[in-house]
Amino acid sequence: MKAEQERAIMSRYDFRKPAVRxxxxxxxxxIALISVSMxxxxxxxxxxxxxxxxxxxxxxxxxxxxxxxxxxxxESFGYLNIPMHFKNTLLIFVGNTVFSLVVLGLAAYGLSHMxxxxxxxxxxxxxxxxxxxxxSYLIPNFLNLKDLDLLNRYWAFWLPAGANAFYLMLLxxxxxxxxxxxxxxxxxxxxxxxxxxxxxxxxxxxxxxxxITMLGFSTTWNDxxxxxxxxxxxxxxxxxAIYTKIIYAGSTINWNVRFAILSMxxxxxxxxxxxxxxxxxxxxxxxxxxx
Amino acid sequence: MAMQVQPQAPAKADAPLAHASLGRRMKKYxxxxxxxxxxxxxxxxxLWVPIAKGIGYSFYQVDFVNxxxxxxxxxxxxxxGNPDFYTAIKNTLYYMGLALVIGFWVPIAxxxxxxxxxxxxxxxxxxxxLPSIIPAIVLYGMWQWFYDPIGPINTFLNFLGLPSFDFYxxxxxxxxxxxxxxxxxxxxxxxxxxxxxxxxxxxxYEAAELxxxxxxxxxxxxxxxxxxxxxLLLLVLQLISTSQAFQSQLIMFGGGPDNGTLTYLLxxxxxxxxxxxxxxxxxxxxxMFVFLVxxxxxxxxxxxxxxxx
Numbered sequence: 001m002k003a004e005q006e007r008a009i010m011s012r013y014d015f016r017k018p019a020v021r022x023x024x025x026x027x028x029x030x031i032a033l034i035s036v037s038m039x040x041x042x043x044x045x046x047x048x049x050x051x052x053x054x055x056x057x058x059x060x061x062x063x064x065x066x067x068x069x070x071x072x073x074x075e076s077f078g079y080l081n082i083p084m085h086f087k088n089t090l091l092i093f094v095g096n097t098v099f100s101l102v103v104l105g106l107a108a109y110g111l112s113h114m115x116x117x118x119x120x121x122x123x124x125x126x127x128x129x130x131x132x133x134x135x136s137y138l139i140p141n142f143l144n145l146k147d148l149d150l151l152n153r154y155w156a157f158w159l160p161a162g163a164n165a166f167y168l169m170l171l172x173x174x175x176x177x178x179x180x181x182x183x184x185x186x187x188x189x190x191x192x193x194x195x196x197x198x199x200x201x202x203x204x205x206x207x208x209x210x211x212i213t214m215l216g217f218s219t220t221w222n223d224x225x226x227x228x229x230x231x232x233x234x235x236x237x238x239x240x241a242i243y244t245k246i247i248y249a250g251s252t253i254n255w256n257v258r259f260a261i262l263s264m265x266x267x268x269x270x271x272x273x274x275x276x277x278x279x280x281x282x283x284x285x286x287x288x289x290x291x
Numbered sequence: 292m293a294m295q296v297q298p299q300a301p302a303k304a305d306a307p308l309a310h311a312s313l314g315r316r317m318k319k320y321x322x323x324x325x326x327x328x329x330x331x332x333x334x335x336x337x338l339w340v341p342i343a344k345g346i347g348y349s350f351y352q353v354d355f356v357n358x359x360x361x362x363x364x365x366x367x368x369x370x371x372g373n374p375d376f377y378t379a380i381k382n383t384l385y386y387m388g389l390a391l392v393i394g395f396w397v398p399i400a401x402x403x404x405x406x407x408x409x410x411x412x413x414x415x416x417x418x419x420x421l422p423s424i425i426p427a428i429v430l431y432g433m434w435q436w437f438y439d440p441i442g443p444i445n446t447f448l449n450f451l452g453l454p455s456f457d458f459y460x461x462x463x464x465x466x467x468x469x470x471x472x473x474x475x476x477x478x479x480x481x482x483x484x485x486x487x488x489x490x491x492x493x494x495x496y497e498a499a500e501l502x503x504x505x506x507x508x509x510x511x512x513x514x515x516x517x518x519x520x521x522x523l524l525l526l527v528l529q530l531i532s533t534s535q536a537f538q539s540q541l542i543m544f545g546g547g548p549d550n551g552t553l554t555y556l557l558x559x560x561x562x563x564x565x566x567x568x569x570x571x572x573x574x575x576x577x578x579m580f581v582f583l584v585x586x587x588x589x590x591x592x593x594x595x596x597x598x599x600x
Contacts, residue, residue, distance in 0.1 A: 007496060008407050008488075009406070009510060031405060031411075038418050038474075039421070041433055041437070048436070103333055122331070135579050137338075137342065140345025140573060148336075163330075163334045193326070224426075224428045229564060247542065248542060259436075262433060265426055266425060
């Protein structure tokens, strides 16, 4: 959308060579094909969820269902209490968000704008944990939650949500960009530290708070393995319930019903992505480039 | 106000701070410490304590009913004596290698290609990122069908007159997984590379072209060196994440066929949550931890040395 004459690797002169043009054409074609292959599974999943079982196995399978079988969706509710599991996911997400933003927000603000004893050591104490591989932490974390008697409780998600060095880093980086003078002014006007945090730092930091909320949503919505270990039966969030009951190696539930459940699970993140695209992509590059 | 004295305040107000009494200094730190305290406690309780415990548990036979018994190095001996342990390491390395060969260069090529597009650049980025928003469990559910012997991919192959491809056989299982994970993940890496590419000054291409470098030469000597650090960073991140892979292997193949997709972490979770050998699983976790921390420190050191040079 920027000025058309802005060049990248290739200049207009290059396009006069037939070989370059051929390769360029090939690249464009490849990108187009890849784009189609990216979109196809989405469309296919939704359309498959509306086919009858018979039509599903027709060979070659028709792309569009001849009749839209919404009954698959109805049937899927018989396999899974979707509203209940959805509610569980939401509860975990909301608690995680509140807890992590309050605990990490205070800490990040403290590190960036307040006088703190042993600042270097404390920062290291937090940031070191970025190096801990999730893999080696899975089993001890489970045993720890068991020792604390937190298994099968929402607190098993809410409390550990505050122990996230990556979010802490994002918040601190953002707070570092807030001018000290603004907070000075508030202090001189007699605002308490808590007040200047809540009334000045937080409103200025909305972009990063939204980014973290979005990251938290996709983590909670995605996670099926860990939550299937921590939560049992009716306490499980949606993804974990799908994993234990619907999608596992050797599942025999009808494909069209499976696809109905998958389509419903796909919808919320798709909608959120459409609305919050800017923040999600922003968080991605913030994490990757600075990490 | 107690907080009158600030280090950034003008020089005059600074003077009394030098002789601040202990009480005053404590007052100075009080609020800051209070802000940090919850996070310090949470990190302790849910990160540092479990890690310490994990090391401890690796020397115990963990029994939820009768209590734990100290067994010394027995867990480690059993882990190292289990043939599956070596299968799992081999599979994990194979998977990591395959992911590099098949998947690592794709986002680089894609980013260069998309940056050269005259139009459709914005949509291409968004479309490429779309698979990343698919929840893992949905992704595996979808691909179970795509890889099915009568699923869309084999239907398409047959339509072209090609024989069906058995995505579920032991030889192809890991390959199938790498394809699906590359499909899901390359879009986000592409976005990062595109951001890196846009930071390369355009006049460098101009200069290279005037010096007679062809398109390929410009990619080779300007573009790739320009994103070298990014490539290294994403390489390290990919190695760390693929070394810990187990979820797709679990859902798509359950570790099979014939342990063909049994990765290191899948074996660890199997020890823990199928056989309830939490001690052995902890020992495997410690071994992994040591390996990955050494690897991370090594790469940090290499990068530091690189920057200095």
